[in-house]
Amino acid sequence: MSWLHASTAFVAAFLASLVECVEALTIVLAVGTTRGWRASLLGAGASTVFLAVLVLIFGPALGRVPITTLQLVVGILLLLFGIRWLRKAILRAAGVISIHDEARIYEEEKALMREAGAAPRARFDTIAFVACFKAVTLEGLEVTFTVLAIGAGGSLLVASLGAALAALLVIALGLVLHRPLARVPENTLKFIVGIMLTAFGIFWIGEGLRFPWPGQDFALIGMIAALVLLSMLGVRIARAQ
Amino acid sequence: MSAFRVAIKELWGLFVEDATLTIGTLACIALATFVLPRIGVPAHWRAPALFIAVALMLLENVYRGARK
Numbered sequence: 223m224s225w226l227h228a229s230t231a232f233v234a235a236f237l238a239s240l241v242e243c244v245e246a247l248t249i250v251l252a253v254g255t256t257r258g259w260r261a262s263l264l265g266a267g268a269s270t271v272f273l274a275v276l277v278l279i280f281g282p283a284l285g286r287v288p289i290t291t292l293q294l295v296v297g298i299l300l301l302l303f304g305i306r307w308l309r310k311a312i313l314r315a316a317g318v319i320s321i322h323d324e325a326r327i328y329e330e331e332k333a334l335m336r337e338a339g340a341a342p343r344a345r346f347d348t349i350a351f352v353a354c355f356k357a358v359t360l361e362g363l364e365v366t367f368t369v370l371a372i373g374a375g376g377s378l379l380v381a382s383l384g385a386a387l388a389a390l391l392v393i394a395l396g397l398v399l400h401r402p403l404a405r406v407p408e409n410t411l412k413f414i415v416g417i418m419l420t421a422f423g424i425f426w427i428g429e430g431l432r433f434p435w436p437g438q439d440f441a442l443i444g445m446i447a448a449l450v451l452l453s454m455l456g457v458r459i460a461r462a463q
Numbered sequence: 464m465s466a467f468r469v470a471i472k473e474l475w476g477l478f479v480e481d482a483t484l485t486i487g488t489l490a491c492i493a494l495a496t497f498v499l500p501r502i503g504v505p506a507h508w509r510a511p512a513l514f515i516a517v518a519l520m521l522l523e524n525v526y527r528g529a530r531k
Contacts, residue, residue: 302478302488305521309484309528318529360473367477424517428510431496435510445514452518459522460529 226439231377234418235384238368241411242361243392248324248402249357252331253350257338261347265354270389273362280370281378292374294430297423300371303364304419311413312453316460321409324402365389368415372422417453421445484524491516 246266254262284292313319331353338349365385373381395403425442428435435441479485495513504512 298489298492299478301492301517302485305484305488305517306478306480309481309521309524312525313528316529363473364477420517420521424510424514427492427495428513431509433495433510433513434507436507441510448514448518452522456522456525459526463526463529 224439226442227375228377228380230418230422230442231372231375231381232384234372234415234422235365235369235381236388237411237418238415239365239385239388240392240406241408241415242365243389244324244403244406244408245322245327246358246361247392247396248328249331250354251396251400251402252328253335253353253357256332256335257347257350261350262354265351265356266358268351269355269358269362272359273366276366277369277378277382281373281382284370284374285378290430290432292430293426296371296374297426297428297430299367299423300419301423301427303367303371304416304421304423306416307412308416308420308449308453311409311416312456313460314409315413315457318460318463324404324406324408328402328404368419372419375426413453417446417449421449481524481528483527484521487520487524488517491520 250262250266253265284296287295310319314321335349335353369378369381369385373379392403421442424445425435428441437444491513494516495509499509499512
């Protein structure tokens with residue numbers, strides 16, 4: 223594992239986790255403030271443990287797959303995953319599809335929780351637990367996949383650290399601010415993550431097919447730079463329609 | 464059962480959102496894997512060709528997505 227791979231894996235995992243944790247925090251805050259904190263935090267905590275177990279099971283298991291097969295399969299999945307994010311970020315930046323609005327989602331979730339009726343005082347609030355477990359699991363699955371995929375080449379610990387650091391940062395901000403992090407530039411972050419994962423995916427597919435890359439590992443940087451320019455062009459093209 | 468269905472749907476959704484984008488991406492990979500070696504493209508050009516194919520496919524998809 224080169225420093226270039228390790229640092230790119232760390233940044234990609236950190237940013238992907240940051241985006242998804244911000245989205246999960248919005249739901250947990252909405253449920254917690256509406257129905258109470260005990261069941262909400264237990265739901266979020268149980269989901270975090272579930273996702274960590276997934277990483278602990280699948281991470282080492284991936285290490286047993288032959289490297290070229292692993293690079294090809296993970297590369298294809300990373301490319302499909304990353305290019306989906308990138309396309310969406312381009313279309314959002316161009317105004318073709320709406321930007322993710324945390325404040326609006328927060329209010330919608332609060333209204334949904336109020337509609338579900340009052341939280342039971344005497345017994346455990348299953349609705350709050352399930353809502354938070356589901357929200358954190360759905361958002362966290364994307365982080366788990368990112369960590370497993372970009373960590374599969376020997377950077378699992380680095381990628382996990384990046385993701386965990388972002389989660390801690392978002393939790394700390396949530397505790398201090400007690401409101402959704404609506405000012406986080408989510409689409410810009412998704413843009414960057416989409417570009418990085420797309421570049422990673424193409425690089426690994428090439429490695430898996432044993433195609434030599436010009437400049438070897440530095441081809442990754444070249445692809446990231448080219449994808450930045452290409453995405454800016456994509457935004458212009460989409461805006462012009 | 465419904466939880467299992469939700470899980471499968473979410474997993475599928477991680478990789479497939481716009482079917483044409485997924486098909487286009489897989490077509491680029493298939494092109495690089497099977498076609499480029501057969502038509503004699505030198506080995507050191509194959510990886511950059513894969514990148515260019517994916518990049519062009521993405522631009523075309525964005526153009527089409529914006530026109531919808």
